[in-house]
Amino acid sequence: MHPNPAFRPDNHAESLALARETGFGMLAVAAPDGAPMLSHIPFLIDDAGTGADLHLVRSNPIARACGADGLPARLAVQGPHSYISPDWYGLDDQVPTWNYLAIHLTGRLEPLPADTLPGILDRLSAHFESRLAPKPEWTMAKMPSDAAQRMMRQILPFRLVIDTLESTWKLGQNKPDAARLSAADHVGTYGMGQEVAILAAMMRAPPS
Numbered sequence: 001m002h003p004n005p006a007f008r009p010d011n012h013a014e015s016l017a018l019a020r021e022t023g024f025g026m027l028a029v030a031a032p033d034g035a036p037m038l039s040h041i042p043f044l045i046d047d048a049g050t051g052a053d054l055h056l057v058r059s060n061p062i063a064r065a066c067g068a069d070g071l072p073a074r075l076a077v078q079g080p081h082s083y084i085s086p087d088w089y090g091l092d093d094q095v096p097t098w099n100y101l102a103i104h105l106t107g108r109l110e111p112l113p114a115d116t117l118p119g120i121l122d123r124l125s126a127h128f129e130s131r132l133a134p135k136p137e138w139t140m141a142k143m144p145s146d147a148a149q150r151m152m153r154q155i156l157p158f159r160l161v162i163d164t165l166e167s168t169w170k171l172g173q174n175k176p177d178a179a180r181l182s183a184a185d186h187v188g189t190y191g192m193g194q195e196v197a198i199l200a201a202m203m204r205a206p207p208s
Helices: 012-022 061-065 114-132 145-153 177-190 194-204
Strands: 024-030 036-042 051-057 071-084 097-111 155-170
Touching: 012 024, 012 071, 012 097, 012 155, 024 061, 024 097, 036 051, 036 061, 051 061, 051 114, 071 177, 071 194, 097 194, 114 145, 114 155, 145 155, 177 194
Parallel strands: none
Antiparallel strands: 024 036, 024 071, 051 155, 071 097, 097 155
């Protein structure tokens, strides 16, 4: 997390909502030799914000390392981000930088009973399929039962029990308002796609 307190707003609920909406991040644990083990995963945060359900392939080194007692773990969620040119501020004393949102969920990765796996998969697919309306929602029922059973034998269910949430919202809050708004106008045209548009909107109204 960025050390500048200007980029560390007190917005736990907003950060949790962004992590929940994103639903994809990098799971990190330490291997027995101390080296980091990383896995990029979809996840689903519960309504209380106390746990993130996920699944891993059995052969994933994290899955192999996670015994019945679990493992300390961190889930890093990347929000919108973009390069920021110093020219965009309209000031002479600026340097290139990167604006971004990042959320870290830290806690303990715990294995779940095998019979929880179908429910986790159903909730995950429903969460993301709901964004594709009016497309008819895909469900596991559309898979042949033998194929579904083969797939589920290859993966294991887990939950990250969330102890702490930390976030960085680096949106130019340390700049004069006019400079930040000027940069927001430029970043909105810098790249194509929804991500820079979202970042620009956040730069125009950063959390306090």
